[in-house]
Amino acid sequence: MKNLHFTYEMLFEFSEPVRNHRFTLKCIPESNECxxxxxxxxxxxxxxxxxxSRDSFGNREIYGMVEESHSMFHVKVEGTALTGLxxxxxxxxxxxxxxxxxPSGYTxxxxxxxxxxxxxxxxxxxxxxxxxVFLMHKIYEDFIYEKGVTTYLTTAEEAMxxxxxxxxxxxxxxxxxxxxxxxxxxxxxxxMIGEGFSHAWVEMEADGKWYGLDATNNVLVDDNYIKISxxxxxxxxxVNKGVFTGMAKQKQDIRVVVCDKQ
Numbered sequence: 467m468k469n470l471h472f473t474y475e476m477l478f479e480f481s482e483p484v485r486n487h488r489f490t491l492k493c494i495p496e497s498n499e500c501x502x503x504x505x506x507x508x509x510x511x512x513x514x515x516x517x518x519s520r521d522s523f524g525n526r527e528i529y530g531m532v533e534e535s536h537s538m539f540h541v542k543v544e545g546t547a548l549t550g551l552x553x554x555x556x557x558x559x560x561x562x563x564x565x566x567x568x569p570s571g572y573t574x575x576x577x578x579x580x581x582x583x584x585x586x587x588x589x590x591x592x593x594x595x596x597x598x599v600f601l602m603h604k605i606y607e608d609f610i611y612e613k614g615v616t617t618y619l620t621t622a623e624e625a626m627x628x629x630x631x632x633x634x635x636x637x638x639x640x641x642x643x644x645x646x647x648x649x650x651x652x653x654x655x656x657x658m659i660g661e662g663f664s665h666a667w668v669e670m671e672a673d674g675k676w677y678g679l680d681a682t683n684n685v686l687v688d689d690n691y692i693k694i695s696x697x698x699x700x701x702x703x704x705v706n707k708g709v710f711t712g713m714a715k716q717k718q719d720i721r722v723v724v725c726d727k728q
Contacts, residue, residue: 467550467690468726472657474664475721476706478539485535485714489514491528492521493705495542495656499552501692506545512536523702525695541706546727550689554675557650563671565698566650572699573642576623582608583646594649595672599686600678601643602668605636606684614720618700634668634700636681640668641699653704654678656693659724664705667694692724 474493475669481569495503502566508528514529532539557563569575575583586604588597618634622642625635637653649672658665667680667687678687694705 467548469728470547470549470659470692471687471725472543472545472692473549473721474541474543474657474694476539476541477719477721478706479717479719480537480539480710480712480714481716482712482714483535483537484710484714485533487539487708487710489528489530489532489539489571489706489708491541491706492525492703493525493541493653493696494528495545495547495692496526496655498693499555500549501551502548504546504548506543509540511538511540511578512571521697521702523695523697525697525703532708539708545694549692551584553686553688555566555669556675557671557674557676559674560650560671566652566671567645567648568596569642569645569696571621571701572638572653575642575646578626579623579639579642579646580705582626583643586673593672594647594670595677597642597647598649598670598672598677600646601640602679602681603684605640605643605681609636609639609681611636611682623666633682637666637668638699640681642681652676652696652705653699654693654696655704655705656691656695657724658692659690659694661722661724661725663720663722664682664694665691666700666703667691 514530514532576655616631622638625631641651669676
């Protein structure tokens, strides 16, 4: 177990003032079987009218609006996470996991994913968990980490064709392959020690439990990680969504710090 202090900070700067800025934020970790979150402090500037709710996956979300004219939007979340309480989360019964078993917008397989899957060999006695770990290792070996070649709109199929990308792409490819094997898999957004930005990984269901797999780093998710949200793919876990009145261009800066307090 580790006692981690985390800071998640977002700054949006607008080229000219905007108003009626409506937003939805998913940047606050939630306690579960693997982590206990406490002492959370949320600060939003300019101070908006906002409320809290949960989405259809149970993720905590903040939604609200800044009516007055403003040229920046600043969000900062701080808190403490006791991690490593367990190695996995309990899953719903298998018949209730269909939404995580079939392709979603970012994970539909095409020619390149199907060809890659056809090139792999699985031992007959491997469990679903064994297959998931094997796929994690293979993606790490065969895929190249490179920034700037993909965007937040890049699908698993497009990333597989490129053969390179970032954590979002690693996660989408692993999810697509697991679902091709009819293994439920979900996309996770969170934080980890030493990353500096938000991070994406995968949880796969096996024997009634969700196991975290980080294909970008080729490791099983452990007490170095803090989970924020999960969903079918990136689109369900977008940290910030918003619309505003105005013709401004926006610049976004994200800063994440996770450190061990012990």
